[in-house]
Amino acid sequence: MSGNSVMASIRARHNASGVVSYTAEIRLKGFPSQSATFKRKTDAKLWVAATETAIRENRYFKTAEAKKHTLSEMIDRYVIEILPTKPKAVSQAHQLKWFKRTIGGYSLCDICYCWSKSALICRNNR
Numbered sequence: 001m002s003g004n005s006v007m008a009s010i011r012a013r014h015n016a017s018g019v020v021s022y023t024a025e026i027r028l029k030g031f032p033s034q035s036a037t038f039k040r041k042t043d044a045k046l047w048v049a050a051t052e053t054a055i056r057e058n059r060y061f062k063t064a065e066a067k068k069h070t071l072s073e074m075i076d077r078y079v080i081e082i083l084p085t086k087p088k089a090v091s092q093a094h095q096l097k098w099f100k101r102t103i104g105g106y107s108l109c110d111i112c113y114c115w116s117k118s119a120l121i122c123r124n125n126r
Helices: 041-056 060-066 071-081 089-103 108-113 115-124
Strands: 007-014 020-027 034-038
Touching: 007 041, 020 041, 034 041, 071 089, 071 108
Parallel strands: none
Antiparallel strands: 007 020, 020 034
16 A cells, blocks of 8 residues: 555534534545445544554555445355355355354454354254
8 A cells, every 4th residue: 555645534424403413534545435434523533543554554444345245145155156166065065054054144354353263152052
């Protein structure tokens, strides 16, 4: 990300009844802008700091994309695109069905960041 600077802003917004909320927005050239709204300005600042750090460390957009898909979706795609080329496709298909049935509903983000917990769930549900 050399040469790309992250730009953040926090705007106060007042609704019709006068309640204030704070919308934080982070922009980075070549990426979609990211925003979130908070009741407290302190929370908005904390989100900006954490998100900017994640963007600089090249972690944020991978996580954002991983939140959109489940393990089940990934397995389905693998079964169609990759599994037919594998010599042990039948045994691998059985393993994939088990994972899909057991933890397929989890987002890829949850699987990546909570793998140890997911592994325990799988082990305990055998």
